[in-house]
Amino acid sequence: MKLVVQVKLTPDAVQAPAIERTLHAANEAANWVSSVAFDRFGLKGSVRELRKLCYGELKAHGFGAQAAQHVIKRVADAYTTLRAGIKADNLGPEHSKRRRRAESKPIVFRPDAAHTFDDRYLSWNYDAQRVSIWTLDGRLKNVQFACSPGTLKQLAEHRKGETDLIERDGKLFLLATIDMPEPEVFEPKGFIGVDRGINNLATTSDGDNHSGRRLGRYRRWQARKKAEIQAKQTRSAKQLLKKRARREARHATHINHKVSKTVVAVAQRTGRGIALEELRGIRERVTVPRDQRARQSSWPFHQLGAFIAYKAKRAVPFVEVDPAYTSQRCPRCGHTERANRRTRDHFHCRRCGLAGPADHVAGANIATRGATAWVFVNMPDPVPAQRGGR
Template identity: 70%
Template sequence: MKLVVQIKLLPTPEQAAALEATLRAVNEAAARVSAVAFEHFGLRASERELRKLCYGELRAQGFGAQAAQHIIKRVVDAYTALRGGIRSGRLGGPQSKRRCKAESKPIGFRPDAAHIYDDRCLSWQIDARTVSIWTIKGRVKRVRFTGSANQLKQLAEYRKGESDLVFRDGMWFLVATLEVPDPEPFEPADWIGVDRGVVNLATTSDGDNHQGRRLDRYRRRQARKRAELQAKKSRSARQLLKKRARREARHATHVNHRTAKRVVAVAARTGRGIALEDLSGIRGRVTVPRDQRARLSGWPFHQLGEFIAYKARRMGVPVLQVDAHYTSQTCPIPWCGHVARANRPDRDTFRCRRCGFAGPADVVAGINVRNRARSAWVFVNMPDPAPT
């Protein structure tokens, strides 16, 4: 399993100046290479052909061999990601303004965008808690770093691959790639069904409820502030909008990490697997009122599922995805199983119209997810029929 660990650098003023000059120089060079790529290849930049055009110029400008290679690779990767976004429809249809704008000009690079380092440009001294790093002003040695005991242990045992130099909010970080071996998943004694939603981020079949009301209030407050800033239409307002967007994303990510950690911890402690609803394409299947569309489309359903999956994988907890249709409208009693929209008279309540079973709607949905996982697991592990 590939993971990343974020290590905070503690450079001296002279070292920080060298790092800042390096980021500025490599991103300016990447912007020039991007312009060449767009002029000669459009959006289909080839690393081999682009190297023929730009490698010599980059070397003449004082960049090392590896730095020049990484600049060219960053540009090619950026155009590859743009083509993938266009193919998937994330930039809209062929006539959308966003897609036309992206296709009409070269990809730009922010002056402080992250830059890639491999082991030829960056060396770690874990025991001394220092790094030696290439800069445009030469090799800078003994740059101090800090991190938690767990981060440093993982860095020493599992670091493998490239690291990114990141400058954010006045601080320097190295984001290192780890190759952590996967533990063998255990045989689950049972399953925990998890229902994901807006009001309740995650509700399990055990009745544990991880509410999303505080996050919802936070996002509504941020939306009001965002509307006020958008109305000003000034440069400083646009800068504040970007800063607020990053802060809101970090907050939602923190809440999802915390929720996923709790769910996985219960599953690992009780020897059970985790069953999730397959919510692929939910935004296309669900019809919501106009005033709630932004609320639904901006909700991090997928992120929470990804966090649960990767945390479970690290703990050896099996994860199973099941069909999400009608989980909150189906009676969980095995001999009943009645499905009807009327079984859910309001958002929070489930009441079966046939047998009278009642309970919290999200808990009932979690129980149905668990029951479907039980059936799916039995079917998957069914022995092959004997040959005739």
């Protein structure tokens, strides 16, 4: 199981400018390679073709062999991803404004975008918590990094592959990939169903409710403040808006981590698995009133599901189930009808009379589907029949 861990670089006053200059120069070089690729090949440039055109020029500007190769590969991979997104209609139909904009100009890399380093020009010393990194000013040794003891242990035991250098809010970070071994799968004593929503971020089949009311007040306050700042339309106001957006995103990430950690801890303590509703494509399937669209689109439901999934896979059995009619189906008699859910918050079965919170009912149905899905997933392969007689 592959995970990405983040460590903070803490370079001294001499090392920091060299690392920042190298990162900005690498992204500037990537923009140049991208413009060459677009002018010569449109969206179809390959690593081999770009290497013939750009490798020598990058070497002449001080990039080492590995650094030049990674700049070229980043650009080629970016165009490959763009072509795949266009083919999958992720940017809309052929004549949509978004797709035409993407096809009409070269890909642009931000000055602080991540640049990839391999082990040949970024090496780790876990005991001293230092790295040795190549820069345009030469090799910098003994650049210190900071992380938690748990992260350091994971890096030392399971780090594998390349490392990304990124700058965020004036701080430097390394993003490393670790390849964790798959945990031993045990037979669960049942499943905890998790229903995600807007008013209630997560409601489990046990009745535990992680309310989003406090978070909603925080987001409304942020929206009012952003509207006040946006009305000024100055350069400093735009910078402040970006800063507030990042702060709000960090807050949402923190809340999602807390919710997912609590759910997984309960499942691990009780020896059960976790069943989660699969919400891919929910924005295309669900229509909401105009006044609720911004609220639905602004909360990172996918992030909460991803956090629950990767935490669960490290500790307990995990399955995803079909979310269809989970809040309209009676978990006791199985009767499914839209009228069972008279309001957003309340469920009342028209056949057997079972009543309760709609999110709790949905969580119970998800738990039942999770148990069924687990049986089918782990069903032994049928033994092929013997042909012929004695």
